[in-house]
Amino acid sequence: MAQKIIIDTDPGQDDAVAILLALASPDAVEVLGITCVAGNVPLPLTARNARMVCELAGRPDIAVFAGCDRPLQRPLVTAEHVHGKTGLDGIDLPEPRMPLQDRHAVDFLIETLRREPAGSVTLVPIGPLTNIATAMERAPDIVPRIGRIVLMGGAYFEVGNITPAAEFNIHVDPEAAARVFASGVELTVVPLDVTHKALTTRQRVEAFSAMPGKIGPAVASWTDFFERFDKQKYGSEGAPLHDPCTIAWLIEPGLFDGRFINVEIETEGRFTAGMTVADWWRVTDRAPNATFLRDMDADGFFALLHDRLARL
Numbered sequence: 001m002a003q004k005i006i007i008d009t010d011p012g013q014d015d016a017v018a019i020l021l022a023l024a025s026p027d028a029v030e031v032l033g034i035t036c037v038a039g040n041v042p043l044p045l046t047a048r049n050a051r052m053v054c055e056l057a058g059r060p061d062i063a064v065f066a067g068c069d070r071p072l073q074r075p076l077v078t079a080e081h082v083h084g085k086t087g088l089d090g091i092d093l094p095e096p097r098m099p100l101q102d103r104h105a106v107d108f109l110i111e112t113l114r115r116e117p118a119g120s121v122t123l124v125p126i127g128p129l130t131n132i133a134t135a136m137e138r139a140p141d142i143v144p145r146i147g148r149i150v151l152m153g154g155a156y157f158e159v160g161n162i163t164p165a166a167e168f169n170i171h172v173d174p175e176a177a178a179r180v181f182a183s184g185v186e187l188t189v190v191p192l193d194v195t196h197k198a199l200t201t202r203q204r205v206e207a208f209s210a211m212p213g214k215i216g217p218a219v220a221s222w223t224d225f226f227e228r229f230d231k232q233k234y235g236s237e238g239a240p241l242h243d244p245c246t247i248a249w250l251i252e253p254g255l256f257d258g259r260f261i262n263v264e265i266e267t268e269g270r271f272t273a274g275m276t277v278a279d280w281w282r283v284t285d286r287a288p289n290a291t292f293l294r295d296m297d298a299d300g301f302f303a304l305l306h307d308r309l310a311r312l
């Protein structure tokens, strides 16, 4: 039976691939809605981009909601230097025609979690955690009703990609992340330690380009654009497809490996705010609160991605 999910996102080319993978996999995941948050680019653009991706997938019926336009306490940090001015630079797509939903994303999260059977909905945050934390703060009763959270964020062995200590999604809103990690909800974390192994090598990009239809060439154009940042910074072979790893884990968890450990969020460090302090070696007596992934079968991931996207 397909898992009911809500994708919380800040598209972002890699977010876009995650949304496509989810919409290509109705046997595995049922997308109840897409909630947008400020992150890679400001909220008006993330809400625009999410709808453009749904229309590219032929799914203008998907309910897309705009959420929080800034972090809980800090000024918004964006990543146009990685994702381009629009956040979805690469292939030119038509402006969205499907409407944005009237309700605020946080209201949609609360109402859906109160309506659906307790434990039946998985939240998949792939941007800053502002919407999720705001919903938890505004309606604490929904917390025990969340089935689980599978999020892209954080890093331990890979350390930071936006500061020396912090990964972008956590860095943008450390207070929101701290709330989510302390919530007690079953949590699977997909950190840079994993996603930096999901690299779009030339061969993989060419395989996307060669796919019939619009989806493969769109994915190739997005990765061609946003790989510049990682290639220049890390000298890597391509762009890390961060966000689709969350959806791939839901579809085929055996592609990944990790440990159930304690993960705390640094919110006060002058140089380390947003760091995920992962007790990988269990050197503290802090209670485990997250399955923190560490490894993945990258070839298996790209085979899954290619097979599924070809279905759209």
Ligand code: RIB
Pocket (backbone or CB within 6 Å): 010, 012, 013, 014, 015, 039, 040, 126, 127, 128, 152, 161, 167, 168, 169, 242, 243
């Ligand atoms: O650090 C990578 C994360 O930050 C990804 O979710 C990417 O889309 C950006 O939001």
Ligand code: CA
Pocket (backbone or CB within 6 Å): 009, 010, 011, 012, 014, 015, 040, 126, 127, 243
């Ligand atoms: Ca993202």
